[in-house]
Amino acid sequence: MHVTVDIKGEGTHEFDLEEVADGTDGRPTYAALLRAVDLSPHEVSVLVDGRPVPEDQPVESEHVTVLRLIKGGCVD
Template identity: 65%
Template sequence: MNVTVEVVGEGSHEFDVDDETYADLVSKVDLSPHEVSVMVDGRPVPEDQPVEAEHVKILRLIKGG
């Protein structure tokens, strides 16, 4: 399945996903699961859940500056 991953405020990425979790998607965009929330249809999803959505938003909770 082709999945679009939008890192809010930072851009989008496309991945071909097969039997992966939302945590795997977070890793693919070089982020830590400890610093983000994964959202599907405006709702947070557990990062250990298998990817079932074609569009995922990743919201960074911590950003250095």
Template identity: 65%
Template sequence: MDVTVEVVGEGTHDLSLPEPTYADLLSELDLSPHEVSVMVDGRPVPEDQPVEAERVQVLRLIKGG
């Protein structure tokens, strides 16, 4: 499945994975589910749910500074 993942404020990534979960997308981007929220159509989705959307947003919850 081809999915476009936008890490808000950091860039967009085009991924192609067979039957991924949202956690698989995070793993591909080296992001921890403890530091981000995955959003589809403005709503959070569980990381263990199969990906059904072609476009996903990832919001960082913790950012160093």
């Protein structure tokens, strides 16, 4: 299956799932897609059809949206 990863504000990446590292059951996970675009699950949210998906879930969609999380706080 061919997957498009849209990193909001940064562009898109195209992957054939056969090229992405396999998940635990032999199918690539969303975390494997994140590794392929050099991102950590700790710094982003993965969305499919506008809804968050766990990064350990096998990829089942041809279009994935990635949103970077913003951390902030007060500087003393």
